[in-house]
Amino acid sequence: MGGQQALRRTLHERGMRMTPQRQLVLDAVRELGHATPEQICQHVQLTAPAVNITTVYRTLDLLDRLGLVRHTHLGHGAPNYSVDEHEHVHLVCHRCGRVEEVPCEVLAPVGGTLRDRYGFELDASHLALSGSCRECSKETP
Amino acid sequence: MGGQQALRRTLHERGMRMTPQRQLVLDAVRELGHATPEQICQHVQLTAPAVNITTVYRTLDLLDRLGLVRHTHLGHGAPNYSVDEHEHVHLVCHRCGRVEEVPCEVLAPVGGTLRDRYGFELDASHLALSGSCRECSKETP
DNA sequence: ATAATTGCAAACAATTTGCATTCAG
DNA sequence: CTGAATGCAAATTGTTTGCAATTAT
Numbered sequence: 485m486g487g488q489q490a491l492r493r494t495l496h497e498r499g500m501r502m503t504p505q506r507q508l509v510l511d512a513v514r515e516l517g518h519a520t521p522e523q524i525c526q527h528v529q530l531t532a533p534a535v536n537i538t539t540v541y542r543t544l545d546l547l548d549r550l551g552l553v554r555h556t557h558l559g560h561g562a563p564n565y566s567v568d569e570h571e572h573v574h575l576v577c578h579r580c581g582r583v584e585e586v587p588c589e590v591l592a593p594v595g596g597t598l599r600d601r602y603g604f605e606l607d608a609s610h611l612a613l614s615g616s617c618r619e620c621s622k623e624t625p
Numbered sequence: 626m627g628g629q630q631a632l633r634r635t636l637h638e639r640g641m642r643m644t645p646q647r648q649l650v651l652d653a654v655r656e657l658g659h660a661t662p663e664q665i666c667q668h669v670q671l672t673a674p675a676v677n678i679t680t681v682y683r684t685l686d687l688l689d690r691l692g693l694v695r696h697t698h699l700g701h702g703a704p705n706y707s708v709d710e711h712e713h714v715h716l717v718c719h720r721c722g723r724v725e726e727v728p729c730e731v732l733a734p735v736g737g738t739l740r741d742r743y744g745f746e747l748d749a750s751h752l753a754l755s756g757s758c759r760e761c762s763k764e765t766p
Numbered sequence: 767a768t769a770a771t772t773g774c775a776a777a778c779a780a781t782t783t784g785c786a787t788t789c790a791g
Numbered sequence: 792c793t794g795a796a797t798g799c800a801a802a803t804t805g806t807t808t809g810c811a812a813t814t815a816t
Contacts, residue, residue, distance in 0.1 A: 501790050501795060521780085536798050541781065559698045562780065575745050586743060593734050594754075602727060603759030604716050610755050613735075618744030642770060642815050662805080677773050682806065703805065 494550055505535055509543040513553050513565050520562035558583060558612050571609035577617035584617065635691055646676055650684040654694050654706050661703035699724060699753045712750040718758035725758065 491510055492502040505528075512527040513519065519527070525540040544565055547553040555563040558576050572585040588608040595606040632651055633643040646669075653668040654660065660668070666681040685706055688694040696704040699717050713726040729749040736747040 496791095499795085503790075503796065505797075534798080537780095538782080538799080539797055542796085557698055557700045575739065575743065577745075578748065578751065584743065584745070586739075590738050590742070591735060594732060597731050598716065598727075598754070598756070601731070602716065602725065603762065604718075604725070604754075604756050605762045606754060606756040607719065610719065613739070613745075613747055614751050615739070615745050615747040621744065621746045640770085644771065644815075646772075675773080678805095679774080679807080680772060683771085 491552070494552070498550075500546075504532065505539050506543050506546070508532055508535065509540055510547060510552060510567075513544075513547070514567050517570065518556075518564050518566035520564060522562060524565065554610055556610055556612055559614060573608055574612040575617070576612050576614045577620055578614045579616050579620040582617050582619075583612075632693070635693070639691075641687075645673065646680050647684050647687070649673055649676065650681055651688060651693060651708075654685075654688070655708050658711065659697075659705050659707040661705060663703060665706065695751055697751055697753055700755060714749055715753040716758070717753050717755045718761055719755045720757050720761040723758050723760075724753075 488507060491507060495502050495506070508528045508531060509524060512524045516523060516527055521537065521540055521544055524544070525535070525537045528535050528540065544553065544555070548555060548565075552568055553565050554568055555565045556574055557563050558574060559578070560581075564574075571588050573588055573591060575584040575586060577583075591606065591608040591611075595608060598604040598606050629648060632648060636643050636647070649669045649672060650665060653665045657664060657668060662678065662681055662685055665685065666676070666678045669676050669681060685694065685696070689696060689706075693709055694706050695709055696706045697715055698704050699715060700719070701722075705715075712729050714729055714732060716725040716727060718724075732747065732749040732752075736749060739745040739747050
C-alpha cells in the first residue's frame with residue numbers, strides 16, 4: 485500500500501504516464517520482497533494475464549531509473565529486484581546457492597576504507613557477497 | 626611460462642587428458658589477466674582458429690573445477706575469468722561500467738564479522754562490489 | 767583400441783528490438 | 792487527438808546439449 489499516488493506523481497513530473505501495468509509491477513516487487521523478472525511477471529499475470537514479459541522488463545528498467553526499485557546480480561542467471569527501501573546485503577553460497585540477507589551496516593567499515601583509499605562510493609544495498617554458508621562450510625571445512 | 630607441466634599433471638591425476646585446447650585456454654586466461662569467455666575464445670583463435678567456443682566454455686568450466694582459474698560475475702552479462710593466483714576484489718562502477726581491482730585485504734574486517742555473526746565464509750577474491758567510482762561521484766555527488 | 771575430447775548444429779534462457787495497435791491525458 | 796506505452800513476433804546474446812568424428816594415451 486502507500487505507493488499509488490507517489491508513482492503517479494513521479495511519472496507525471498517527467499511527462500510519463502501512469503498505467504495499470506506499471507502499478508502492478510511495482511506492487512509485485514513490493515509483495516514479493518525480491519524476485520526475478522520472470523517471477524514478477526508471473527505474479528502480475530495472476531491479476532492481469534495479458535501483461536507481456538516485455539512490458540515487465542521495460543517497467544522494471546524504468547522503475548530502476550526512477551529509483552523506486554533496485555536490482556542485484558546474485559551471480560548466476562536473472563537479476564533480483566526489490567523495492568528501494570528494502571536495503572540489505574545478499575550473502576550467496578556458491579556451493580548450495582542459498583541466499584541470506586544481512587543488514588548493510590556490516591559493510592560500513594569497508595565503505596569507509598574504499599572511499600578513503602580509492603574514492604569509490606560503495607553501494608552496499610546493490611550487492612552480493614559470495615562465499616560458503618554455515619551448513620556448507622561444515623561439510624568441507 | 627610456468628604451467629604446461631602443472632596442467633598436464635593435474636589432468637593426469639584425474640584420468641583426464643592433456644590437449645592443446647586446454648593449454649591454450651589456460652594460457653589465454655593468464656595472458657589476458659581477466660576476460661570473458663568470448664574474449665578468451667578470440668585470443669585462443671589467434672593461434673588456433675579452429676577452436677570452438679563450446680570447447681572454451683567446457684574448458685573454462687573444467688579449469689574452474691580444478692581450481693586453476695576462477696570467475697566473477699561483474700553484474701551485467703558474461704562472467705570474468707582470471708587465473709587463481711590473481712586475487713583481487715573488483716570495484717564495479719554502476720554508472721560508467723569501469724572495473725577497478727583492489728587487494729582482497731580490504732575485506733578482511735568484514736570477513737571476520739560475517740564469520741562470527743552468520744557463519745558465512747567470505748570468498749573475497751570471487752567478488753564484485755558495486756558503487757560509483759571517483760570520476761562519476763564527482764559529477765553527481 | 768578405446769574412452770576422453772572436440773566440433774558442429776541445434777536447443778535454451780534471458781533479454782532486447784521493431785513496429786503496428788492501443789490508450790492515458 | 793496525439794504521443795507515450797503496450798503486445799507480439801522476431802532478433803540477440805550468452806550458454807548448454809546431443810551426437811558423430813577425432814585424438815591422446
